[in-house]
Amino acid sequence: ARAAVAAASTGPGRTADGHPVALLVNVGTVEQARAAGAVESEGVGLFRTEFLFLDRRTAPTVEEQVASYTAVFEAFAGRRVVLRTLDAGADKPMPFVTLSEEPNPALGVRGLRTAQRSPEVLADQLTAVARAAEQTGADVRVMAPMVATPAEAVGFAALAREHGIGTVGVMVEVPAAALRARAVLAGVDFVSLGTNDLTQYAMAADREAGDLAELLDPWQPALLDLVASTGAAGEELGKPVGVCGEAASDPLLALVLVGLGVSSLSMAPGALPAVRHALGAHTREQCRELARLARAADDAAGAKEAVRAAAAPEV
Ligand code: PEP
Ligand code: MG
Numbered sequence: 001a002r003a004a005v006a007a008a009s010t011g012p013g014r015t016a017d018g019h020p021v022a023l024l025v026n027v028g029t030v031e032q033a034r035a036a037g038a039v040e041s042e043g044v045g046l047f048r049t050e051f052l053f054l055d056r057r058t059a060p061t062v063e064e065q066v067a068s069y070t071a072v073f074e075a076f077a078g079r080r081v082v083l084r085t086l087d088a089g090a091d092k093p094m095p096f097v098t099l100s101e102e103p104n105p106a107l108g109v110r111g112l113r114t115a116q117r118s119p120e121v122l123a124d125q126l127t128a129v130a131r132a133a134e135q136t137g138a139d140v141r142v143m144a145p146m147v148a149t150p151a152e153a154v155g156f157a158a159l160a161r162e163h164g165i166g167t168v169g170v171m172v173e174v175p176a177a178a179l180r181a182r183a184v185l186a187g188v189d190f191v192s193l194g195t196n197d198l199t200q201y202a203m204a205a206d207r208e209a210g211d212l213a214e215l216l217d218p219w220q221p222a223l224l225d226l227v228a229s230t231g232a233a234g235e236e237l238g239k240p241v242g243v244c245g246e247a248a249s250d251p252l253l254a255l256v257l258v259g260l261g262v263s264s265l266s267m268a269p270g271a272l273p274a275v276r277h278a279l280g281a282h283t284r285e286q287c288r289e290l291a292r293l294a295r296a297a298d299d300a301a302g303a304k305e306a307v308r309a310a311a312a313p314e315v
Pocket of ligand 2: 196
């Protein structure tokens with residue numbers, strides 16, 4: 001047993017029965033990427049690009065973007081990097097793409113929706129990504145935030161492919177996209193669940209509102225149902241479904257996510273060893289059983305309790 005646990009503390013993510021689950025990191029600046037590049041991981045599951053766009057009056061130039069993206073891709077040469085296109089709006093207003101006065105910014109023109117009015121910003125970003133990818137040895141993929149419909153997913157995939165980017169996905173962080181995950185996934189190569197926003201929108205609870213923490217608990221069975229719908233679509237179509245929200249960094253919840261059909265987990269670098277360890281201590285079938293227990297609960301606390309009681313004691 002000691003040997004098995006030691007083996008699970010390092011190397012690529014695997015369940016106890018050898019089913020691969022890619023363990024990836026979230027990064028949001030060049031400095032974070034350089035630091036995270038030194039940590040053992042299979043790459044970046046969420047490269048947030050807002051840092052380049054915030055606190056300025058105009059969008060960064062293509063050249064400026066190429067320089068930053070190249071630095072991040074170089075830190076992960078030989079590994080995958082999933083770059084998320086600009087997620088402007090809501091808590092990240094940017095004068096060159098977002099409306100100044102929206103009554104409900106979280107439900108407004110944010111994420112991919114901003115490309116309707118400012119298509120040149122997204123086009124420039126994809127141009128920069130393609131150029132930076134050409135110059136480095138990373139396996140670069142892109143995904144769009146705040147996709148609600150299959151048509152939006154198809155439109156984004158077509159645009160990214162026009163720019164020469166081979167692997168294209170979208171985030172599933174709007175309940176509509178999770179409910180219709182099969183149709184969304186049909187138009188792209190992969191999806192990644194953004195559980196922070198998916199919880200906010202499923203529970204109608206502002207993710208910044210501390211008073212609503214109980215509703216925003218990622219163990220909410222309603223959130224798990226949306227993950228299940230997405231995971232089932234991925235298994236049916238044979239396409240990867242990742243998680244890049246905070247939920248992926250909770251070792252017990254990570255087991256549940258894998259049991260729901262999730263094939264990669266992206267998190268803060270510091271969370272990786274514990275998640276790797278938890279996975280290595282459970283077979284995929286055990287993860288499926290934990291997922292069944294969680295979804296059978298009536299509330300978040302009950303789901304967590306049931307999984308804690310049934311999981312290996314060291315998790
Ligand atoms: C999410 O919504 O879960 C996510 C990963 O994106 P962000 O936290 O940047 O909105
Ligand atoms: Mg989000």
